[in-house]
Amino acid sequence: MKIMMKVIDCIDKTSTVVGEMTKPHPKEGEVLVKIAYSALDTAFEEVAKRSLIPGSLLHNLKVKPLVAGWHYSGTVESIGDGVKDFQVGDSIFGHLQYASSTKQGSLAEYISVPELECAKVPEGVTMEVAAAVTTEALTALQAMRDQGKLAEGKSILIIAAGGGVGTQAVQIAKAMQAHIVDAVCSTKDVSRVEKLGASCVIDRTQKDINTDLQPASYDVIFDTTGKYSFMKLRYALKKKGSLVSTVPNISTIPPASLLLAITGKRSKSLFVHCNRKDLELVGQWMKSGEIHSIPVDNVYDVKDIQAARERQSDPKKSGRVVIKVDGGW
Secondary structure, eight states, X not given: OOOEEEEEEEOSSSOEEEEEEEOOOOOTTEEEEEEEEEEOOHHHHHHHTTOTTTHHHHSOXXXXXXXXXXXXXXXXXXXXXXXXXXXXXXXXXXXXXXXTTOOOOSXXXXXXXXGGGOEEOOTTOOHHHHHHHHHHHHHHHIIIIIISOOOTTOEEEEETTTSHHHHHHHHHHHHTTOSEEEEEEOGGGHHHHHHHXXXXXXXXXXXXXTTSSOTTOEEEEEEXXXXXXXXXXXXXXXXXXXXXXXXXXXXGSTTHHHHHHTTTOEEEEOOOOOOHHHHHHHHHHHHHTSSOOOOEEEEEEGGGHHHHHHHHTOTTOOSEEEEEOTTOO
């Protein structure tokens, strides 16, 4: 007999309803997670609206019901064969992979995930915050470390440092012991970004970074918006420096990327990948206080998902919109 669970079903581009689907069963190497909290991000609307690009790259759009949501925190309900590092009752967090093969969503009572794609919630961190931090922190870490090769003693400029990814990027770059961590943000975010520990904060309304930066200043420029041009910003990169974007563009794809590499400067992009090693590293930084700012705008019961979606699209939003799943139906 099939056991059913509640889910948020994206029935069309603008509407969601509480629906039902079969409760998953953990396969070998997987854990069944009872979701406590999820969170919204820009990917939700792309999938709900069934956009070909990027929606189809973020989730399987043909599944029914279509259940979105990637961020999660929760407790281990059961474990599959071969799982050694988790026990029933453990509090864990992570995010589902942004991929066309993903068929489940965290706006559901349960999900089943590989044990190597989740980690225990750090001591002293709430489940709300654990659900809010995952994609932004891992995106920042993987962009700067893996694509930008940021390391101790190097310099970085972080664009849109007041946003979700940017806020984590400033703190993580400091934790990685980068020598210079400069930041660009809007006027309203200058004070907050300064408190994050940025070396210098540039008000984007007062300086045009496409022309007014010091030449050859940075080992890495991290564009968290995906809107800036490598060709316009390359003057500010040191030799062998990299501009890393959260959105692929013509300069990050061969053959253009290979031709640009001849100049000694690189254009890179990434798709964040959830893995336990990086989650545990982020968790250590949260526990130590090196990551101390994880803005949460508001928490909505999952039954109020439409109101949460409206808040997610509100320009006045400040921080992650978190969804209470357990007890929120």
